[in-house]
Amino acid sequence: YVLRILGITGREKFTIAVVMNVNSKRIGKKDIVKLEKMELKKEQVDKIALIAPSATINIVRDYRVVKKYNVEVPPIIEGLIRCINPNCITNQEHEPIKSIFYVKSLRPLILVCKYCGEEIHHEDIINQLTGVKTV
Structure with a gap:
């Protein structure tokens, strides 16, 4: 990865x-x-x-x-990954807003979107960053 x-x-x-x-x-x-x-x-x-x-x-x-x-997971992750909620404002074509996530949990890693509150889990993060689906 x-x-x-x-x-x-x-x-x-x-x-x-x-x-x-x-x-x-x-x-x-x-x-x-x-x-x-x-x-x-x-x-x-x-x-x-x-x-x-x-x-x-x-x-x-x-x-x-x-x-x-x-390495340390930063408390705020800005622009590195996308929100998985298709209705999130960060995914709207006409809204040039960079995604921002807060860390909800380190083990297991769970991030929360600042804008819509959607949680993103470690498997989804790996998939986005690598293009590899995890089991």
């Missing part, structure tokens, strides 16, 4: 490494995505937090970890 939301196709001019099902003392199994010569923008980190709220990001320079942090 992470490569998809970052728009990484494999045709980029930098090295990409993906390792899956790595043993982890803290969470059992984890996946690792390594992107050389690329630093993530805030919007990209926020998208990662929405699909993988327990992700950790390491910034490595000259083979040393210079920064390590856990």
Whole structure:
């Protein structure tokens, strides 16, 4: 999912490494995505937090970890996802209003639309950001 939301196709001019099902003392199994010569923008980190709220990001320079942090779902999500209510004002063609969601719950992740009150659940968020339907 992470490569998809970052728009990484494999045709980029930098090295990409993906390792899956790595043993982890803290969470059992984890996946690792390594992107050389690329630093993530805030919007990209926020998208990662929405699909993988327990992700950790390491910034490595000259083979040393210079920064390590856990992603955090921001309390207000603006413009990253659409409201699933087709009647919401943010989905009206003649209303150029950016979607805004508040976090109702982190576990499970549930967001609430500021304008219509519609709840959006983690599976819908993943579907919107990646185009992949979850079970």
